[in-house]
Amino acid sequence: MRGPTRCSGSLIQIGVRAMRIGKRAARGDVQRALRLGIALLSVLLCTLVHAEELASWRDGPVKQAIIDFVSAVTTPGSAQFIEPPQRIAVFDNDGTLWAEQPAYFQLLFAFDRIKALAPSHPQWKTQQPYAAVLNNDMQALADSGEQGLLKILAATHAGMTTAEFRQIVLDWLGSARHPRFGRPYTELVYQPMRELLEYLRDRGFKTFIVSGGGVEFMRPFSESAYGIVPERVIGSRVATRFTMRGDKPVLIREPIVEFVDDGPGKPVAIDHFIGRPPVFAFGNSDGDLPMLQWTAATPGPHFVALLHHTDGDREWAYDRRSRVGRLDQALDQAVVRGWVVVDMKRDWRRVFAFEGAAQR
Amino acid sequence: MRGPTRCSGSLIQIGVRAMRIGKRAARGDVQRALRLGIALLSVLLCTLVHAEELASWRDGPVKQAIIDFVSAVTTPGSAQFIEPPQRIAVFDNDGTLWAEQPAYFQLLFAFDRIKALAPSHPQWKTQQPYAAVLNNDMQALADSGEQGLLKILAATHAGMTTAEFRQIVLDWLGSARHPRFGRPYTELVYQPMRELLEYLRDRGFKTFIVSGGGVEFMRPFSESAYGIVPERVIGSRVATRFTMRGDKPVLIREPIVEFVDDGPGKPVAIDHFIGRPPVFAFGNSDGDLPMLQWTAATPGPHFVALLHHTDGDREWAYDRRSRVGRLDQALDQAVVRGWVVVDMKRDWRRVFAFEGAAQR
Numbered sequence: 073m074r075g076p077t078r079c080s081g082s083l084i085q086i087g088v089r090a091m092r093i094g095k096r097a098a099r100g101d102v103q104r105a106l107r108l109g110i111a112l113l114s115v116l117l118c119t120l121v122h123a124e125e126l127a128s129w130r131d132g133p134v135k136q137a138i139i140d141f142v143s144a145v146t147t148p149g150s151a152q153f154i155e156p157p158q159r160i161a162v163f164d165n166d167g168t169l170w171a172e173q174p175a176y177f178q179l180l181f182a183f184d185r186i187k188a189l190a191p192s193h194p195q196w197k198t199q200q201p202y203a204a205v206l207n208n209d210m211q212a213l214a215d216s217g218e219q220g221l222l223k224i225l226a227a228t229h230a231g232m233t234t235a236e237f238r239q240i241v242l243d244w245l246g247s248a249r250h251p252r253f254g255r256p257y258t259e260l261v262y263q264p265m266r267e268l269l270e271y272l273r274d275r276g277f278k279t280f281i282v283s284g285g286g287v288e289f290m291r292p293f294s295e296s297a298y299g300i301v302p303e304r305v306i307g308s309r310v311a312t313r314f315t316m317r318g319d320k321p322v323l324i325r326e327p328i329v330e331f332v333d334d335g336p337g338k339p340v341a342i343d344h345f346i347g348r349p350p351v352f353a354f355g356n357s358d359g360d361l362p363m364l365q366w367t368a369a370t371p372g373p374h375f376v377a378l379l380h381h382t383d384g385d386r387e388w389a390y391d392r393r394s395r396v397g398r399l400d401q402a403l404d405q406a407v408v409r410g411w412v413v414v415d416m417k418r419d420w421r422r423v424f425a426f427e428g429a430a431q432r
Numbered sequence: 433m434r435g436p437t438r439c440s441g442s443l444i445q446i447g448v449r450a451m452r453i454g455k456r457a458a459r460g461d462v463q464r465a466l467r468l469g470i471a472l473l474s475v476l477l478c479t480l481v482h483a484e485e486l487a488s489w490r491d492g493p494v495k496q497a498i499i500d501f502v503s504a505v506t507t508p509g510s511a512q513f514i515e516p517p518q519r520i521a522v523f524d525n526d527g528t529l530w531a532e533q534p535a536y537f538q539l540l541f542a543f544d545r546i547k548a549l550a551p552s553h554p555q556w557k558t559q560q561p562y563a564a565v566l567n568n569d570m571q572a573l574a575d576s577g578e579q580g581l582l583k584i585l586a587a588t589h590a591g592m593t594t595a596e597f598r599q600i601v602l603d604w605l606g607s608a609r610h611p612r613f614g615r616p617y618t619e620l621v622y623q624p625m626r627e628l629l630e631y632l633r634d635r636g637f638k639t640f641i642v643s644g645g646g647v648e649f650m651r652p653f654s655e656s657a658y659g660i661v662p663e664r665v666i667g668s669r670v671a672t673r674f675t676m677r678g679d680k681p682v683l684i685r686e687p688i689v690e691f692v693d694d695g696p697g698k699p700v701a702i703d704h705f706i707g708r709p710p711v712f713a714f715g716n717s718d719g720d721l722p723m724l725q726w727t728a729a730t731p732g733p734h735f736v737a738l739l740h741h742t743d744g745d746r747e748w749a750y751d752r753r754s755r756v757g758r759l760d761q762a763l764d765q766a767v768v769r770g771w772v773v774v775d776m777k778r779d780w781r782r783v784f785a786f787e788g789a790a791q792r
Contacts, residue, residue, distance in 0.1 A: 340683065
């Protein structure tokens with residue numbers, strides 16, 4: 073939906089038609105007056121469609137703050153106008169664009185991969201941290217510490233080409249189901265955020281993901297789930313190595329974490345990948361705080377927002393004491409600095425697209 | 433100039449007008465026939481303008497190969513059609529988009545910075561590698577080896593914020609002059625390549641720089657020189673560190689080379705930054721070979737080209753034995769694999785925009 077653009081287009085067409093009708097009125101061309109009526113109706117319709125933008129956001133101060141900011145920076149002649157090339161919008165992924173409970177989905181992917189690969193590694197039955205995953209023993213896994221997690225990563229995210237990994241991710245997304253909702257993980261995308269991304273792009277913003285998740289885990293679904301093309305997905309990554317397999321060049325994924333796009337890594341990555349400061353940023357946890365601070369320091373108008381998970385019925389309620397997506401310091405900062413805080417329970421009419429399907 | 437798009441647009445308009453005139457012919461509306469004449473004239477004009485695209489390329493097999501490829505992959509219904517999101521075009525910078533003699537311009541920038549900073553470092557007069565730079569003693573500099581170059585880099589490219597470095601680069605670009613041509617370095621951009629970038633973008637391609645040069649050295653001028661926005665500039669980089677200066681977040685450039693975007697680093701960077709394979713690649717040296725191989729391995733149609741510096745009069749003539757921008761293995765591969773080789777002397781009507789100014 074590109075409401076206003078189309079609406080303005082229609083208005084211009086109507087203007088042109090009205091002038092033509094004016095010219096030809098002397099000829100008594102009545103039929104053309106009918107066309108003007110149809111055109112006016114189409115503008116009414118267009119306005120209704122426009123009103124349906126951000127449809128999953130409840131009317132209130134948060135929705136209004138979004139609309140006011142975007143309107144101010146995209147209206148030519150406005151004192152706050154921002155040129156389109158500078159309309160950079162950055163979004164965290166886990167807990168901001170899709171859910172992150174009961175654990176980051178990429179971690180659940182890694183566990184599923186360990187189980188799928190176990191038959192070819194019989195020693196894993198008694199070897200940690202693999203045995204912990206195979207027995208769903210999260211305490212034993214936690215005891216294996218960072219070294220344990222790196223072993224899981226090496227076994228599941230490295231040792232194949234980038235093209236092979238992409239296919240593994242796509243196969244998993246096609247078959248795996250979320251433990252609580254019984255649906256593909258890509259259905260756990262937040263419908264209001266999808267609408268917000270579209271709303272921004274329709275107004276000339278470039279929308280980027282800046283996530284602690286693996287960049288090559290997100291890219292296979294970012295285009296279909298969010299309309300975000302691969303080159304606008306920034307994330308953590310393992311090292312890759314260029315080599316020739318016979319006559320064919322390939323990139324091999326290495327068991328080396330080359331970059332962690334979390335916390336202070338986010339402004340670093342934004343600068344490396346985008347090369348100019350964002351004017352719009354959205355996160356949900358303390359790991360997003362430096363990205364939000366970085367955006368808040370952008371000279372000129374900017375918009376900084378946090379999603380607060382407050383809805384245990386439709387999604388989850390968690391913040392300061394959560395192990396996943398802890399929101400503590402960033403929440404304090406948001407209050408002090410006047411950033412927008414989205415209260416999921418209060419501000420979202422619906423959380424997931426499938427809710428609507430059930431309600432209708 | 434977006435020739436064909438505008439021309440097709442005009443043709444459609446003419447079709448619509450012709451139909452209207454046909455309908456009204458019964459009314460004897462002669463004036464409208466005049467309008468059709470004007471419209472036809474505008475298409476003729478449009479065709480002439482279109483012919484001016486790639487104006488600095490001489491007619492011949494190379495120019496034709498570019499036009500044929502682009503036409504095949506952008507014509508809807510063509511068997512070779514490529515969807516716009518996948519029209520990824522990658523260009524080396526030094527020696528491909530602008531000159532690289534007598535040395536990479538970024539190296540000349542570093543030398544100028546050493547000279548500018550020398551008054552505050554009196555010990556440099558006798559300390560290598562700085563003394564070598566201050567005395568223009570290139571042999572002594574070469575003797576200082578890679579460690580010497582890293583010291584030069586640390587002294588000139590690190591220890592400041594990213595914003596400060598950007599301003600230093602802009603100031604230098606505004607004041608420094610090329611030793612042979614006596615012009616700002618940004619005038620050493622190749623006019624035919626600028627036209628090619630525009631030609632591709634007008635047809636829905638996304639043009640990226642993938643250069644061994646420093647990403648934060650290129651971004652300050654890439655938009656004005658090439659029409660390439662910062663987020664489409666990929667290059668080598670030093671590490672940056674996020675920190676708060678009082679209440680203000682900054683990124684500090686560290687004296688650590690974090691990534692070298694040359695040779696096998698180019699496909700690695702393309703995959704990290706763009707996340708899909710290019711369909712169009714242009715380089716000029718052996719450092720570009722892996723990028724060209726990577727592009728040549730893209731399934732479906734693709735275009736791979738090398739610029740061969742053959743024009744000692746207007747620019748420079750060098751290839752297999754050059755210390756800067758050596759072109760040896762990649763030239764052999766181009767012959768074996770049938771890649772397009774641009775012969776600067778033969779294929780370019782003009783090299784730099786200022787030549788035209790002198791000739792006219």
